[in-house]
Amino acid sequence: MKKAVFLTCGKYPDISDSDRLTVPYLTSLGISVTAVPWTRRGVDWGQYDAVVMRSGWDYYRHYGRFLEFLGDLESAGTAxxxxxxxxxxxxxxxxxxxLAGRGIAVTPMVLWQRGRTDVTQDINRLPSDRVVVKPAVGLSAFGVSRHDKSDVTGIGKAVRRIHRQSDAVVESYLPDVETAGESSFVFIGGEFTHHVRKIPKAGDFRAQPYLGSREFPEEADPDYIRQARTIIRSLPVTLYARVDGIVTGGRLLLVELELIEPHLFFDLYPDSAGKFAGALAGLIKSG
Known part of the structure; x- marks a missing residue:
């Protein structure tokens, strides 16, 4: 029996309900799976045939430690x-x-690094009347705020709060998110498997369920799948990936590329849990 471990976090140490749907498939393929928070000390990660980051949702709160963790496993040759x-x-x-430098269409953005005093001119060149400010290291809607581009004081205050922990990003606000929502394209083993649409609650722009958004399965437009696939094909080999984007003007703009701990919506597409198990089994077999 091969051994896999799903990396979780201290607050939610067990395998998530969605990821749990992969367990029977993995077992049928001769792979046992357990869950261990990535922050746990003294674990012999080398005992596992595959270490899979799944619900390590606190990595951004312990970012320096997270980078050390990645470096340690990389140096040890851990899978x-x-x-x-x-x-x-x-x-x-x-x-x-x-990615933008490689020709990928992304949400227009400005990186406001800690130590840079003013990027107002760069922000003014963004092609929108409103902007979204967010941490450069973060997930979900943590630290995210929306502002009129002319609100220099409000933007500055938001950035200074973020700079206590991280660089900041200021990006164009795309109003299409309010009506069409955000699209999530899930790829397993580099292949597109399913699509989910996320609609924020009325008056909001953040597409997280705990903030009242709705998520539902939906057949994706082949052209948008092609655009999402272009992003994935620009990457090294992946077990899983999620492309989050907003369609505007007939084009998919990348909002987030999720390669660390994305929800993969196995609860909405149970068969995809089997595809995940098959992809992981293939990676273990290939060594």
């Missing part, structure tokens, strides 16, 4: 998925500037 270098790159939202 970590997704690969540690890829998660390290994805953990800071400057990755979107990297």
């Amino acid at each position: 970590l998925w997704n690969p540690p270098g890829l998660m390290r790159w994805n953990s800071h939202k400057s990755y979107k500037l990297d």
Whole structure:
């Protein structure tokens, strides 16, 4: 029996309800799976044939330790998925500037690094009347706020709060999110498997269920799948990936590329849990 471990977090140490749907499939493929918080000390990660980051939802709160953790497993040659270098790159939202440099359509953004006193001119060039301010290291809607682009004082205060912990990102606000919502394209083993639409509650722009958004399965437009696939094909090998985007003007703009701990919506698409198990089994077999 091969051994896999799903990395979780201290507050939610067990396998999530959605990820639990993969367990019977993994068992049928000869793979046992357990859950261990990634922050636990003294674990022999080398005992596992695959270490899979799944619900490590607190990594941004312990960012320095998280980077050390990735480095330790990388140095030890541990079979970590997704690969540690890829998660390290994805953990800071400057990755979107990297993708934009490769020709990927991303939400227009300005990176306001700690130590930079003023990027107002760069913000003024963003093609929108409103902007969203968010931490460069963070997840969900943590630290996210919306402002009129002319509200220099409000933007500055939001950025200074974020700078206590992280660099900040100021990006164009896309009003289409209020009506069309945000689209999540899930890829398992590099292949598109399913799509979920997320609609914020009335008057909001944040597409998280705990803030009142709705999530539902939906057949995706083939052209938008193609655009999302272009992003995935620009990456090294992945076990899982989620492309979150907003369609505006007939084009999918990347909002977030989730390669660390995304919810993969196995609860909405139970068959995809089997595809995940098959992809992981293939990676274990290939060594």
